[in-house]
Structures are given as C-alpha cells and as structure tokens.
Amino acid sequence: MQIRRFCFRLLISGVFIILISTNAWAGREQRARWEGVAIGVAATLVGQAILDHHHGGYHQPATVRVNVGPRHRGPGRRHYPPPPRPQRGHWEVRKVWVPPVCEKVWNPGHYNRRGHWVPGHWITVESAPGYWKKERIWIASYINHSRRAERY
Structure with a gap:
C-alpha cells in the first residue's frame, strides 16, 4: 500500500x-x-x-495447464505394474576359440638358403597365438504357450 x-x-x-x-x-x-x-x-x-x-527482477512464468487424466479416488484404487518375473534359463560354460592376432610386415629382398634372390614382399606374422577361452553364457528357456493351451 x-x-x-x-x-x-x-x-x-x-x-x-x-x-x-x-x-x-x-x-x-x-x-x-x-x-x-x-x-x-x-x-x-x-x-x-x-x-x-x-x-525483484523476477517475472512469473506463464501458467501451462496439462491434462493428467482422472485422479485416484481412494487408497484401494491405485494400480501398479506387476513385479518383474524371473527369467527362466540357466548358465552354461562353453569353450570358445579366440583366433591368433596377425599383422602384415614388409620382408625386404634377400637370398634364400639355396642362394637364389627373393624380392621383397609383405608377409603375415603371428604376434599373439590363438587360444581356447571359457565363457559363461546365459541360455534362456521360453514357455511355449501354444502347447500348454492344447493340454487343457
């Protein structure tokens, strides 16, 4: 005032x-x-x-009305999603072959064991050997609902 x-x-x-x-x-x-x-x-x-x-340098923002749908009318009317079902299946340990790591290098010209000249060329050299590795893999199993419906 x-x-x-x-x-x-x-x-x-x-x-x-x-x-x-x-x-x-x-x-x-x-x-x-x-x-x-x-x-x-x-x-x-x-x-x-x-x-x-x-x-105070503050301007009130414009009011935006959003329709959020009907409100819940009591404690017993709220619906929540069902809890997540545990996935059916099992773990398996499998052996997997990891291939060797190779790289290309330049082999300069040279004489071989017989004394013949071999011109320079690219060769593949294995820098790390291949090996077997054990991995745990989850194998999921699904229920076939069509067969289940036929039984009943």
Missing part, C-alpha cells in the same frame, strides 16, 4: 510541475529539445529500475 501512495504522490507532483512551468523557463528551441530527450531517456531508465526493484 505504501508503494501505491508513493507512486500516486509522485505522479501528482509531476503533473503539478508540468502545469506550472511556463515557456519562459524553456530557453532556446534546440536546447529544450535535447534536454527533453535526455529527461525522457533518464525517466525511462529510472522507471525501469524502480519496476525491476519492485519485482
């Missing part, structure tokens, strides 16, 4: 000063024009600062 009273008194005093002033106070035409522009800009900046201070 006090802010409203202050703003109202400020507005009344501003209107009163404008109505009392005469052309004799204005001075030359050009000076009055640029002073008026400066006063208008200053008044705009001060007014904006006062409004921002009044609102």
Whole structure:
C-alpha cells in the first residue's frame, strides 16, 4: 500500500510541475529539445529500475495447464505394474576359440638358403597365438504357450 501512495504522490507532483512551468523557463528551441530527450531517456531508465526493484527482477512464468487424466479416488484404487518375473534359463560354460592376432610386415629382398634372390614382399606374422577361452553364457528357456493351451 505504501508503494501505491508513493507512486500516486509522485505522479501528482509531476503533473503539478508540468502545469506550472511556463515557456519562459524553456530557453532556446534546440536546447529544450535535447534536454527533453535526455529527461525522457533518464525517466525511462529510472522507471525501469524502480519496476525491476519492485519485482525483484523476477517475472512469473506463464501458467501451462496439462491434462493428467482422472485422479485416484481412494487408497484401494491405485494400480501398479506387476513385479518383474524371473527369467527362466540357466548358465552354461562353453569353450570358445579366440583366433591368433596377425599383422602384415614388409620382408625386404634377400637370398634364400639355396642362394637364389627373393624380392621383397609383405608377409603375415603371428604376434599373439590363438587360444581356447571359457565363457559363461546365459541360455534362456521360453514357455511355449501354444502347447500348454492344447493340454487343457
């Protein structure tokens, strides 16, 4: 309420000063024009600062209404998804062959054991040998519902 009273008194005093002033106070035409522009800009900046201070720089966001569907009407009406079923199956240990790691290298020209010249070429060299590895694998088993329905 006090802010409203202050703003109202400020507005009344501003209107009163404008109505009392005469052309004799204005001075030359050009000076009055640029002073008026400066006063208008200053008044705009001060007014904006006062409004921002009044609102705290915070503007309320627009209200968005979202339809979330019917509300639950009591403790016994809520429906929850069923708990997850344990997956049927078993673990198996299987042996898996891991292939060797090979890389290509340049073999420069040379003489072989018989004394014949062999030109340079690319050869494949095994950098890590292959090996067997044991892995645990989950084997899932599914219920065939079509056979189950035939029994009953």
